[in-house]
Amino acid sequence: MKQVWALLIGCLAATASATNPSWIAWQRDxxxxxxxxxxxxxxxxxYLEAVWCHWCHVMDAETYADExxxxxxxxxxxxxxxxQDSRPDLSARYRDIGWPATIIFDATGRxxxxxxxxxxxxxxxPLLRQVLAEPxxxxxxxxxxxxxxxxxxxxxxxxxxxxxxxxxxxxxxGGLRMAQRYLDRDSVEYSLARALAGDRDxxxxxxxxxxxxxxxxxxxxxxxxxxxxxxxxxxxxxxKLTALQAEYLRIYAxxxxxxxxxxxxxxxxxxxxxxxxxxxxxxxxxxVSQDADLQPGEHAEDYFSLDDAGRRARGIPRxxxxxxxxxxxxxxxxxxxxxxxxxxxxxxxxxxxxAEWLLAHRRRSEGGFVHDxxxxxxxxxxxxxxxxxxxxxxYRVTGDRRWMQEAQRTAAAVDAALRAPxxxxxxxxxxxxxxxxxxxxxxIALTRVLARLARYTGDASIRGMAEHAMRHLSHPAxxxxxxxxxxxxxxxxxxxxxxxxxxxxxxxSDPEARALFEAALRVPAVDKRLxxxxxxxxxxxxxxxxxxxxxxxxxxxCSEGRCSLPIIDPAEIAVFVAELRTAPEEHAD
Numbered sequence: 001m002k003q004v005w006a007l008l009i010g011c012l013a014a015t016a017s018a019t020n021p022s023w024i025a026w027q028r029d030x031x032x033x034x035x036x037x038x039x040x041x042x043x044x045x046x047y048l049e050a051v052w053c054h055w056c057h058v059m060d061a062e063t064y065a066d067e068x069x070x071x072x073x074x075x076x077x078x079x080x081x082x083x084q085d086s087r088p089d090l091s092a093r094y095r096d097i098g099w100p101a102t103i104i105f106d107a108t109g110r111x112x113x114x115x116x117x118x119x120x121x122x123x124x125x126p127l128l129r130q131v132l133a134e135p136x137x138x139x140x141x142x143x144x145x146x147x148x149x150x151x152x153x154x155x156x157x158x159x160x161x162x163x164x165x166x167x168x169x170x171x172x173x174g175g176l177r178m179a180q181r182y183l184d185r186d187s188v189e190y191s192l193a194r195a196l197a198g199d200r201d202x203x204x205x206x207x208x209x210x211x212x213x214x215x216x217x218x219x220x221x222x223x224x225x226x227x228x229x230x231x232x233x234x235x236x237x238x239x240k241l242t243a244l245q246a247e248y249l250r251i252y253a254x255x256x257x258x259x260x261x262x263x264x265x266x267x268x269x270x271x272x273x274x275x276x277x278x279x280x281x282x283x284x285x286x287x288v289s290q291d292a293d294l295q296p297g298e299h300a301e302d303y304f305s306l307d308d309a310g311r312r313a314r315g316i317p318r319x320x321x322x323x324x325x326x327x328x329x330x331x332x333x334x335x336x337x338x339x340x341x342x343x344x345x346x347x348x349x350x351x352x353x354x355a356e357w358l359l360a361h362r363r364r365s366e367g368g369f370v371h372d373x374x375x376x377x378x379x380x381x382x383x384x385x386x387x388x389x390x391x392x393x394x395y396r397v398t399g400d401r402r403w404m405q406e407a408q409r410t411a412a413a414v415d416a417a418l419r420a421p422x423x424x425x426x427x428x429x430x431x432x433x434x435x436x437x438x439x440x441x442x443x444i445a446l447t448r449v450l451a452r453l454a455r456y457t458g459d460a461s462i463r464g465m466a467e468h469a470m471r472h473l474s475h476p477a478x479x480x481x482x483x484x485x486x487x488x489x490x491x492x493x494x495x496x497x498x499x500x501x502x503x504x505x506x507x508x509s510d511p512e513a514r515a516l517f518e519a520a521l522r523v524p525a526v527d528k529r530l531x532x533x534x535x536x537x538x539x540x541x542x543x544x545x546x547x548x549x550x551x552x553x554x555x556x557x558c559s560e561g562r563c564s565l566p567i568i569d570p571a572e573i574a575v576f577v578a579e580l581r582t583a584p585e586e587h588a589d
Contacts, residue, residue, distance in 0.1 A: 024070055026081035033080040034433045037107035043131060045077045046434075048084050048094055048101040051320050052239040052289040055118040056100045057296035066121045072128050077104075085288055088326060088371065088382035089427025092439035104131050109433030151467035153474050153492045161479060165190065165486035169205045173232060174212025176484065182227035183213040185247050186444065186487030192251075192258050193490065193526040197581065203258075210255050213248075214267060220308050223274030224248045226292075238300045238317075239292035242279055245271050246330035250337050257341040257524035268338055272347075275331070278319060284357040285323035286331055293317060325362045325369040328354055329386025336393040340521045348397065355394055358387060359406065368413030378428035379417045381442050384410050388449050395456065397521060399508065399532030404541065407453050411462050414446075419465075423472030440478065440485070443469050447491040455499070455529050458542030470495050490526075498559070499527040500577065503545070505566075506553030508534045513553035519570035520555060523577050 026047070027033040037044045047064075049056040063069055073079050084091040084099060094101045094114075102115040104127075112131050119127070153161070165187060168176050175181040188206050195203035215233035216225045223245055225236040249271045256264040279286045293300050294317050303311065336351040338344060362369045368379045369387045391407040394400070418424045423438035424446060450466035453459075472478060473488050502520040506513025517532055533540050533547065545563065547556055554566035555573050559580055567573055 024064055024073055024079050024081075026079045028081060030080065030082070030434065033078050034105075034107060034109065037078045037105075040078070041107070042076060042078050043112060044105045044107070045073060045079050045128075046101075046103045046105065047079070047081045048090060048099065048103065049081065050085060050099040050239075050289075051083050051318075052241065052291045053099045054237060054239070054292040054297070054300065057293055057298075059100050059118050061297045063119060063121050063124050066124075069121055069124050069128070072125065076132055077128070085320070085322065085324065086371070087427075088380040089425075089436045090434065092382065092426035092442060093434070093437045095441075102127075105434070107433075109435065151470050151474070152496050153479070153488065157474065157476055157479055158489060158492065161484075161486055161489050164484040165489075166205075168484040169209065171205070171208055174209040175233070178483070179231050180227045180229060181212070181231065181233050182216070183209055183224075183248060183251060184484075185251050186490060187484065188251055189254065189526060190486045190490050192254050193493075195258055196524060196526065206255065207259070210252070210264065214263065217267060217270055218274065218304070220304075220306075220311065221274050221278065222270035222272075223278070223290075224271065236304075237292055238304050240274065240278075240290040242275070242286055242288050242327040243330055245275055245279070246327065246334040249331075249334040253334070253338040253341045254524075254526065265342070268342075272338075278316075281321070281323055284361065285328050285354065287319050288322045288324055288327055289320045291317040291319070322372055324372050325358065325383035326371070326380075326386040328358055328362075329369075329383070329388070329390040332358070332390025333386075333393040336390065336397045340393075340397045341524070343518065343522065351390070351394055352398075355390060355403065358390075362387075363406075364413070366413070367409045368417070369410065379413060380427045381414065381418055381424055381439065381446070382426070384414045384418075385442055385446055385449065388453065389445065392449055392452050392456070396528070396530050399504075399517070399534070401537070401541065404453070404456055407449075408457055408459065408462070411450060411453060411465060415461070415465055419468070422475070423469055424465075438472055440473075440481065441487075443473055444485070444487040444491050447473060448494050451491070451495045452499075452527070452529070456531070456542060458544060466495055494527045499529045500525045501529045501545070501558040502531070502573070503540075503547060503556045503558075504530075504532045504553070505547055505550065505556070506532075506534065507536060508532060510553055515570045516553055516555045516567075516573070519573045523574055 027036070033044050082090060094103065097114060097116045100117065102119055103111060104113045105111055113127060115127065169187065170177045173181070176184055176187065188209055191202040191206035195206060212233050216228065216236055218225065223240045226239045226241060226244060227237055229235045229237065249268055252264045252267040255261065256268065275286060278290060281287055294303050294315055303314065332351045332354050335347045335354070339348040339351065358369070361373060364370060369383050371380050371383050388407045388410050391403045391410070395403040395407070414424060417428060420438055423443050425436045426439045426442065427436045429436060447466050447469040450462055450469065454463035454466055470491060473491060479485060479488050500523070502523065504513055504517045504520060506516065520530055531540055545558060548566070550566065552568065554568055556566065557564040557573065557576050557580065564576055567576060
């Protein structure tokens with residue numbers, strides 16, 4: 001009988017769809033699952049997967065296809081299966097566990113147990129039985145109470161974050177001193193920001209990781225793999241996430257702007273090539289991920305060692321067709337930034353076309369963006385953040401006020417829907433019984449984009465949002481909760497300090513003004529406020545500096561409370577900025 005049962009399981013598993021490869025009757029709707037749990041008294045088993053994840057495929061084939069595991073779940077649990085990419089709020093809550101994530105709840109949403117990553121059959125069975133025999137509460141993710149911090153880091157906390165940053169970078173192998181190796185964007189971005197100020201040690205930290213992370217680049221198709229295990233860069237996990245492509249594109253673009261190293265430019269081009277060939281949807285937008293495996297659960301190293309012809313002869317790994325706001329917003333920012341750095345007109349076209357698509361297909365009439373086309377309701381912070389980052393960057397490189405106004409509307413929607421006593425929630429509080437958290441990574445990025453948007457608009461309410469998010473980050477329990485989080489220092493710097501501020505005076509149809517604007521674009525900076533004052537459009541949205549009127553186009557450079565005289569020659573902009581950075585006290589009016 002057991003052989004017959006095993007044969008049946010194998011047949012069912014072989015014929016199941018790629019999105020539900022096990023034969024367990026999984027619920028897909030969180031609300032229905034918890035309603036069933038309340039009616040039956042059963043706990044809810046949440047299997048939080050990633051459709052591109054190798055170990056999720058292995059868990060399907062070896063754990064959930066096991067007769068004893070499946071029977072125990074069918075008799076005593078409500079099984080709930082959710083793709084974490086489809087739920088940014090759950091992804092934010094459990095990302096530190098990693099995928100797959102296994103969480104068991106009672107009917108009220110109280111966590112009873114949770115496990116990280118792949119759980120083999122011989123570990124799953126005792127876990128399932130233990131929860132049934134003696135339900136033991138696992139501490140919920142602690143919510144940090146609202147506190148009256150001044151909205152900035154204390155000097156002691158700042159010093160500790162910087163110490164952790166310095167100690168965390170592996171100066172021999174690159175990356176952070178962790179088993180997983182990847183390009184930590186905040187760490188590298190902070191180092192590049194300091195390198196622009198002349199810090200050679202930070203430049204060395206950035207270079208060692210930027211160079212090592214090139215090993216994650218697919219040598220055949222381009223694009224970057226997710227990470228490498230084993231404490232080195234030689235054991236990659238081969239999934240390619242669009243969110244990572246966008247972030248790596250942006251960071252390598254910044255690295256090229258700071259260093260002018262051709263290999264960083266080449267990294268950008270290879271990422272672009274992968275995105276355009278494999279991830280673009282013919283109907284508009286970009287898809288969310290490419291699978292690590294050609295066949296679910298198989299070992300992918302042999303496949304990815306093949307050349308283009310060899311791979312195509314065997315097939316192409318599945319691309320998830322979902323087109324989420326979050327990833328597409330990140331791509332808008334990345335391509336608009338690459339245009340800023342390089343002047344590449346195609347990159348600007350990509351950013352503008354993608355922004356137009358996002359507004360047409362993901363924007364809500366009441367403000368903010370839905371996650372994908374099938375949703376009519378609530379907001380997820382990751383989506384609003386991706387959209388705002390793209391829109392603010394697009395305003396910076398075009399001077400088109402429409403993009404800034406859309407970012408303002410999105411910020412207002414975030415404040416109305418996601419504000420919590422401490423920071424901003426990852427998703428709407430009423431989305432289900434699983435309580436959303438205030439996510440750390442998103443809080444860092446939110447503080448930064450709100451600080452930039454507040455400068456452009458002069459809107460005090462947006463400035464207040466940035467300070468509210470920063471108060472959460474400046475709580476020691478949050479700031480020191482992980483191995484290293486120098487992104488919090490970046491957020492603090494950008495909130496309390498004025499950026500390099502460049503303003504172009506002149507008509508947008510005037511070629512002399514256009515030449516000045518293009519020259520100002522090319523000035524490398526992590527945090528830069530660039531504006532184009534065309535008198536026909538009226539005053540700048542935030543006229544906090546009064547520039548002299550004049551018929552001739554001119555550029556003005558301001559930093560640390562000092563502004564230049566009108567600059568007429570585009571080549572003089574970079575010269576003045578370089579002198580300002582090396583000896584700012586000599587250039588006050």
